[in-house]
Amino acid sequence: MIDLEERLTRVHNPDVRPLVQDAHRSYTTGVPRAAIVLTWTAVCADLIAKAQVLAEDGEPDAKALAHKVEEAQQLGGSSDEKKRREGVGKMLEVEREILDTALALELIDSSQHVQLDRLREDRHQSAHPSLRPLGELYEPTAEYARAHLLAALDALLIHPPSQGRKIVASFAAAVADPSFVLHPAHLTHTYFDRVRPAARNKVVEFAARFAVLQVDDPTVGLEAKQLADRMAECLRCFADRDSGLVTNALAKQMGKLGNAESGVQLAAFIRLGDLPSFWKAVPETLRGWFEAKIVQLGLKGRSPAVLELDEIKALALVVHAELRQSLPALVQAFENLHPRAKAVLIARRADAFFTSYLAEVLGREGVINFDAGAAIANRVVIPCGPFLDLETLRAVLSAWWDNGQNWGRRVNDSLEEMKQATVHLGPEGDAVWREFLEELGEGDNATYQDLARRFGFTDLLAAQSDPE
Template sequence: MLDLEDRVNRVFNPDVRPLVQEAYRCYVSGSARGAIVLTWTAVCADLIAKARILHEEGEGEAADLVSQVEKAQSSEESEAIPIMLTLEKTLLVITEKLELIDFTQRKQLERIRDDRHLCAHPSIRPLGELYEPTMEYARAHLVAALEAVLIHPPSQGRKIVQSFLTHVVDPGFVFDTEYLTYTFFDRVRPSSRFRVVEAAAKFAVLAIDDDAIKIPPEEFANRMAKCLRSFARRDVDLVKRAVAKQMGRLEKAEPAVHLSALGRLGDLPAFWASLPAPVSKLLNVKIEAIGNAQGSWDLTLSTDEAKALALVAHPELCETLPALTEAFDRLSASQKAQVIEQHPGSYFTSYLPGLLKAATSYDGGEAIAKKAVLPCAGYLNRSELEQVLKEWNDNSQCWGRAMPRYLIDLYGLTSHLGPTRKALWNPILEDLRLDEAAGGFFDLISSGIEAFDGVHGS
């Protein structure tokens, strides 16, 4: 059952919260009449306060309402009360225009207002019987008021979506799932919430090139994909609905758009829940074609291709896209490193020794270490790390440029294996100590490891 007290404590406006708490106390003490009257009082106070905020933010349609309130506040009581009574009659219509509430919520709040009048004037019934509201009515009205307006900030439908887009497109955007969901999901009215999620789905699925978006479409789409994942943790069905609305356009889009969407959203269940079967088959054919290209060291995968093939790390997706496993296995070592870079994880650790062994140039060895080995280092077990170090040491093409420093980085990134892992570097250090051609590699690596241990107490 809905935790009513928790909702009461989440009322957005601290000045209105005492009114809502008093309405709640009336309800729990058995005073339905008092609860309903105070609920409507709180709604009025809350909507007026939110209209003021919108007016201060430049919302022109709030000006008349605010001026009427200010006129009442500066008038004598005999004049102020009629002003406020007149305002109360049109308050819900005005705030619906301001998008503080929608049509359905206006109807719910009108019922509260009507019952408030019956509670405040119980003898106005045609036959003179006193109106006796039930406790169920009192609770229903309080819940409706909380869900419609009281727990939400003064956000308008179109304004909250614009605020969301502005936040995500900002050049200084930093993805923080807690802030994102709190600001644009948890504290947003349900009707506006879907608009926010729908906007995220539209850009994440289709990577639309919009002149109003001042960053590259792919970057914006990637940010929106992250937002969708955060929203899905709150309400997976809502995200499924929003993504499903984009599938008609995706189905008609160019194949490149399909592959791009797959790379961004392929690990999101909502994507597969609504993906048309013909598009799914097309994606499998596209992946098969990537594998059939059988790349060499000279052939570089596109980012979209690499992201799509990185889905091989999800066994359940390999059933939906059976071409994934074979396509990945047919890639060259450098191409595999490109794929691993997109989604480092435990699935790829068994491939790392083979990639280092396959390096045929300094550039190739350095790329494999940077794109695959170091990103996956935190997932290595001791046996895998030992094999990685062996292949690294045995292949002369893994000793160019930044590679000695990468060995130090690898030591730091495998600290989850404990201080005993240090012994695994001994064969490398011993070979370097005896190899005059190795120059200062021995001193560089050994001192780097000692420095790490000194700082981290290993």
């Protein structure tokens, strides 16, 4: 009951809403025949209104129906009784054709056509007792009337006047627009929540095709990779609403992805690898290809040579805990990387997973000159500061101290920022920093004093100025 009442609040057309409410009131008060008649009346009124909207957009079938309705209305308003009867006849003709027109306009699908046709037949039985043999009255049950009302709401009444093809075209144009901005609530409201199921499936499958296969469509007007990235973000929003629907849509693309060139396969992994629906759709053979590719990238990254950007993006998926568990090769590949390659990858996204590798990155293989030391401190180590615990902080500071190339011209600024990034460790963290500073004081008095001042360790400054 709550489900039905919730749907009543979502009737799209405010002019049709009173008819739907009357149908529901008849059902709840135990008058199922009236409920069925009013439900069919609401369906006709809704379809006529939607046809008029689509007629304004230039749809030929909608124009034909709207024209007949207009003629019937003009005749029905005439003072001539003959013309009024003509108008009634034309409206009956509209009623006979209206479901077929709705199907042609993609306002309903074939199964919904069958459901609404049953409603129409039951409306006739309810409104015309003479249709029953031996003068028997048609006596539908309350639940039967409720089923008709629910079917009409789901198939038609809660949806805007949108067609399957036009919804997909509108979605494609919106995503490909140069000024496109992803707003998940707006996207799902416009192309998912307020769209009937058949059109919703088409939208999701369209997004899946472009996201997985990186289709180069010259009619779209946007570079294939950029469009694929946008479609992947849309899929994530849709998956929040219905992950099973997205999984099914992705599964339909896996055969083509398995036969695609390796660059497209790797791009799909990068783009969708953090989406659980993607891995539910990936067949074992393709999963094996991804694992082999990851192992290959880990071996390539053992040398100081910089990996290509797409290869770095692929290995950067190691930040996702679920993916590390389901694809162990990803962790091993990351651990195989040269420290400089690790630094490039960590710089893309700070994460708690990387904290145990920061000391290695600051070592002599990772930092080979002052410029590299400054870059790694500011882009790799400091952003990970909020994730450090006492043990990793101690290891990081030790590695920082041991490699002289970390001590460039602006190192004190970097250390001050690092201290601020680890403020969550509280007094125990301060104790680790004091240990570091005291070790530093044994060799560089000026740096020691400057850092003690920046860190707020005034007692150390006082002790040094008054050694007694």
